[in-house]
Amino acid sequence: MVRVLVVFLAVLAAGLALGTQLTYSAAETAYRDAVAARLRMIAVHVATTIQTTQSLGIALEAQDTLPALIGREAAGVPDLAGIEIVDPVGAVVFTTMPAAVAGEAVTVPVVDDLGQEIGAVRMLRDVTNEDARLATLGRGLMSRALPIGLGILAIAGLALAALARRPLAPGLRDVAALGPERRP
Secondary structure (H helix, E strand, O other), X not given: OHHHHHHHHHHHHHHHHHHHHHHHHHHHXXXXXXXXXXXXXXXXXXXXXXXXXXXXXXXHHXXXXXXXXXXXXXXXXXXXXXXXXXXXXXXXXXXXXXXXXXXXXXXXXXXXXXXXXXXXXXXXXXXXXXXXXXXXXXXXXXXXXXXXXXHHHHHHHHHHHHHHHOOOOHHHHHHHHOOXXXXX
């Protein structure tokens, strides 16, 4: 009976650990996907603005309202390291970053009315900020799972203590009274 209880508790603890890990993994994936989708939406908005202005005959390099636009778009997004507008060869035309920043890029091409690529909007993700937010999420999950796990262990301890105090059945008392060498 005690062995069964110990195995049950081990399976329960493993299930709790696995459930916490799977929850964190699913939340991490959902968060990173949501950030990427948000950045893509902003990039599409900026690309559409560039395309519209290009349709009016203003070249990409001459669109002097772009720095203000990308500055406004970048200001409200904490998971964004910066926005770059690049020409077809990849040279940066406009940027919100004073220096080069490393980060994962979400890129949306900018095409003219003839379907020719005239540049791209590159959104650089701030992976450090994302990792910090996910670390906070992980600590939150652990702060909820740990008391549950400790509660399970406390209940198990009480159950084992109750089993230890329970008197043996009459047939088992006789076996327990035998020395180790005479036990069946």
